Amino acid sequence: MKLDHTARGVFPIAPTPFLPDGAVDTKSIDTMCDFYFSAGATGLTILGIMGEAPKLDADEALAISRQVIGRCEIPVIVGVSAPGFAAMRNLARAVMDAGAAGVMIAPPPSLRTDDQIVTYYHNAIEAIGGEIPFVIQDYPLTLSVIMTPAVIRRIVMDLPSCVMLKHEDWPGLEKISALRAFQREGSLRPLSILTGNGGLFLDFEMERGADGAMTGYCFPDMLADVVRLSNEGKRDEAHDLFDAHLPLIRYEQQQGVGLATRKYVLRKRGAIAHDAQRAPAGKLTETARAEIDFLLRRLAKHDPRARF
Template sequence: MPLDETARGVYVIAPTPFHEDGRIDLASTDRMTDFFLQEAGADGMTILGVMGEAPKLDAAESLDITQRIIRRAGKAGIIVGVSAPGFAAMRALARGAMEAGAAGVMIAPPSTLRTDDQIVTYFKQAVEAIGADIPWVLQDYPLLFTVQMTPGVIRRIVQELPSCVMLKHEDWPGLEKISALRGFQADGSMRPISILCGNGGLFLDFETERGADGAMTGYAFPDMLAELVKLSRAGERDRAHDLFDAHLPLIRYEQQFGVGLAVRKYVLRRRGVIASDAQRKPGSTLGAKARAEVEYLLSRLARHDARAKLAPAG
C-alpha cells in the first residue's frame, strides 16, 4: 500500500549487509528482512538511508537490493532513500523503487541550503523530478545535513506539496518542534502528517508523548523500539520508560558519530541477524576495547531484557 499520513509504529532503518570483501551479502539481507518484519515486530523498513551506506552503492546495486527487500517483505511497507546529488539519479531510483512495490521514498536536503525559500524550492524541484504521484518522507536531520528547518518551513513544505506524507524527525533538541507541528495540525493550519523519529531512539520515550507516531531508526534492538511504541500507545507510561531506561546506555553508545554504524552492525551480528559487521570502504571498525565495552553493556542490559542474553562472543 502507498505510504500516507496514517503510518505509525516502527520503520527500521536497515543497514546494508556486506561480506568482508565488500560484496553485498544477499543471504544476510534476506535474514535481516525476516528478522525486522517477522520477529522484531516492525511495521516496515527504510532502506538506503544514512546508515544503509547508500552513497557506497552504485545505481544498479541500489535498485537490485531495493527489489530484493521489497519482494521479501511481502505486504510490509518499504521506504527507499533516494537522496542524490542530482535529480536525474533521484528520479531513476524513485521511479524504479515504486515500480518494484515500494510504499514511498525519503528525501533529505543537500547541505548547501541555507534560507527558508531555498529549502522549499529544493523540495518543490525534487517533487517535480520524481513525480507528484510518489508519496515521500521529508528527512529533517540538521546535525548531519546542517540544514535548519523550522516548524514554519516544514509547514510550508507540507502545505505546498501534498505528496509529502511523513516527517522523519531527527532534530536535536526536537521535542518542542514535534509539539509545534502537532499544534499546527490542531489549529488547522497544517494538514495531518505522520511523524516518525530517528536519532537512534535516543529521545523516543518522550517523542511519542509529544505526538510522534513512532520511530524510524536503526537501533540494534528494533524489537525493543516496537515494544516501547506499543506500550506508549497503550498508556503504559512507566513500563515504557522502564524499558527505555534499561536500553539507554547501549542506545547512547551506539549514537556516537563515526562509529555508530560499527556498533550497530556488531550487535546485529552478535544477535545472528547478519553474518558480518563489515562496512564497505571507507568505513569504521571497532577495536578490541570498544568491543569489550559493548559486551559489557550487553551483559548489563541482559539483567533487565532477555533479548540481550547472547552466547559468548567468539
C-alpha cells in the first residue's frame, strides 16, 4: 500500500484525540479511524500540524501511528517533520515498518532561498532513505517558507520518492495551474496534488487540476462528495454543496481556535469522545460554541449530516 503519484480523493488530516487530563485517548483513535473510513476517506494523514504532533513525545507518536495503521483499511501518511534529521529518520523508518503508505515532510521556517529549500529536501531524503514515498507540505501561511512552482518542480524531478504535494498556498490556484502546465509540457513528471487550507478553496482547486483534499475540515464526507461531483463534471452540484458548508469552513479558519472548532464538531459527530487539546491550546468560549451550533443548525437545512 505504498503511496504513489496516482493517489486521489480525500486524505483527511486527523486530530490526535486526548483525554481531559491530556493523555492520549486510545479508544477515540479507533472510533476516529472508523469515522473517517465511513465518511468516504481514501486515505488518512496523521501527526500533522492539526494532529498537535509537536506536543507528542517520540514514543507517543510511534504508538499512535501503529494504532492508526493497524486500525485503518486505507493508506496512512504520517507526518515526520522534526527539527533534526535523526528524529525524522527514526520515526519515518519505524512507521514504514509498521505499514504506513508514506511520510509527509514540511520545511523548517528558517529556509529562505530556493537553493536552501531544495537542499533541505535532498538532505531529508538522504536521511530517511530514498525508498520511502514522501509528500511535500507547502504551507507558507504557517511555515513562512515560500515554494515557487519551479522549486517544487526541482524537488520532484531530483527526488524520485516524491509522489505528492500537499498544496496549502494562499492564494494558490495559479500554482496548481502552473504545475499542471509543467506536466503537459513534459518538464514535470506525474504528481498527486491534494489541497489543504481547511478546504476553503476546494471547489476551484479541483477545477484547476487538484486530485483531491488533504485537510481537517470537520465534514470530510462533504469534501469527498465535492471531489466526486467535480470529477463527474457536476459543477453546479459541487459548488452548491460546498457553498452550504462555507460559513462553517470560514469559522474554522480563525487563528487560535480553528482546531478547537474542529474537535468540538468532531466530538458532536461521534468521531472522538472529547474535544480536549494539549496545552498550549486555544479554547472555545460559550459564545463561540453557541455560534458553531447556530452554523450547524443552518447547515442542516441543506445537508442532513449536520443534524445531531
